[in-house]
Amino acid sequence: MRNEDHAREDGPGGRTDEATDTFVTHRNLLFTVAYEMLGSAADAEDVLQEAWLKWVGVDLAAVRERRAYLVRITTRLALTRLRTLARRKESYVGPWLPEPLLTAPDVAEDVELADSVSMAMLLVLETLLPTERAVFVLREVFGLDYDEIAEAVDKTPAAVRQIAHRARAHVAARRPRGTVSPAQTQGALDAFRKAVETGDLQGLFDLIAPDVVLLTDGGGVVRAALEPVVGAEAVVAVLARIAAVATLRPVRINGCPALVVDIGGEPDSVIAIRLDDGLVTGLYAVRNPEKLSRIGEEASLRR
Incomplete structure (x- = not known):
């Protein structure tokens, strides 16, 4: 040598x-x-x-x-x-939710990146077929050209264009309605946190949509609802029980404002929200301990 x-x-x-x-x-x-x-x-x-x-x-x-x-x-x-x-x-036991990542402020500054890794968007991407998801991510998030994507997914550039068109339409029909700024999300989350902590049930009803959906991911490891909790009254009842035993800590999860639920001084779950037309339409609570192992360290996400 x-x-x-x-x-x-x-x-x-x-x-x-x-x-x-x-x-x-x-x-x-x-x-x-x-x-x-x-x-x-x-x-x-x-x-x-x-x-x-x-x-x-x-x-x-x-x-x-x-x-x-x-x-x-x-x-x-x-x-x-x-x-x-x-x-x-x-x-999987109960609803499956993406693994939440604690992210640095610079992720939120890249609005397109923050939107693409938000819990709400990741759940939309879950509804795509594997190749559709790959094409959508590489094209819409990372801006790769069709030739590069074609090599990555073993398709022709013409086929990739068709897949990209189909995936865009699919995502557009399911993603949150309208553009929600970080400030709007932060404002809604601050009001949500205050209402939960003070037991202001009417305040909660004012913040969430009548058909709000709460998904809780325990993975069969810890207690969690095995089916989506649907409707304002049912969701508020769950939140009232959480408020009685927990404290809520604001963080940035996947580039967006979110809450860590601490019980006994230890992280018990992470709650992210989806906003549509100014109301909370989705709540995503990750309790599976295997998905919370990284919640104490910032993840570096880049485009």
């Missing part, structure tokens, strides 16, 4: 500094791609580990555009895992 080759090796498997530097440079982007496709940080991390193992075996001299190549590897691995997750979700 030549001395210069030896100098470029770093760690097990002969990983080079150049390969490592490139991967680290794009890691946050790759994590965001995988997370938006999977809705699970744990699975996204597994995908990145697999992507890294593939990347260190690549001849870098033969790679024309490294960012695109890494996105392609990550997308293909995420698609494979997404199909596995679909089978896993079929046996």
